[in-house]
Amino acid sequence: MPRVETGACFCGAIAATMDGEPFWICYDHDDDCRRAIGSPLTVWVGYRPSQFNLLRGAPKAFSKTPGVIRTFCPDCGSSIGYSDEGLPDELYLTIGFFDKPEGLRPQAHAYWDLRLPWVDFADKLPRIDRYSRKRDAKFGNPSDR
Numbered sequence: 001m002p003r004v005e006t007g008a009c010f011c012g013a014i015a016a017t018m019d020g021e022p023f024w025i026c027y028d029h030d031d032d033c034r035r036a037i038g039s040p041l042t043v044w045v046g047y048r049p050s051q052f053n054l055l056r057g058a059p060k061a062f063s064k065t066p067g068v069i070r071t072f073c074p075d076c077g078s079s080i081g082y083s084d085e086g087l088p089d090e091l092y093l094t095i096g097f098f099d100k101p102e103g104l105r106p107q108a109h110a111y112w113d114l115r116l117p118w119v120d121f122a123d124k125l126p127r128i129d130r131y132s133r134k135r136d137a138k139f140g141n142p143s144d145r
């Protein structure tokens with residue numbers, strides 16, 4: 001049976017299913033996400049937008065960096081998604097959105113150079129100082145825009 005993950009925001013107003021396997025899961029230590037999410041780091045779970053099926057609610061979208069859209073619940077404020085025109089056909093969902101996050105194991109650390117100085121991991125995962133995904137160079141890097 002194909003894998004289906006379920007997710008919801010903190011208040012439950014927004015819920016979705018994610019069909020099939022995520023193509024990428026990574027820790028993210030970057031400062032924009034730290035501030036947007038309110039956590040020292042997060043884990044992003046990457047899907048194709050077509051794998052995301054909204055069951056209820058309407059996430060609100062916010063963009064501070066051109067080309068980057070973050071979504072969240074307008075009622076409870078839970079962060080939900082991240083999309084970026086430099087990463088076409090990729091939708092990242094916060095690990096906190098998932099009902100069963102224990103089954104979603106990160107594969108790498110992204111923006112390792114921006115980690116907080118007291119963040120320490122004993123894992124053997126790749127530590128990448130920038131995006132862990134190949135970005136379309138024509139869009140530049142969000143931090144440079």
Ligand SMILES: [Zn+2]
Nearest residue numbers: 009011073076
């Ligand atoms: Zn909510």
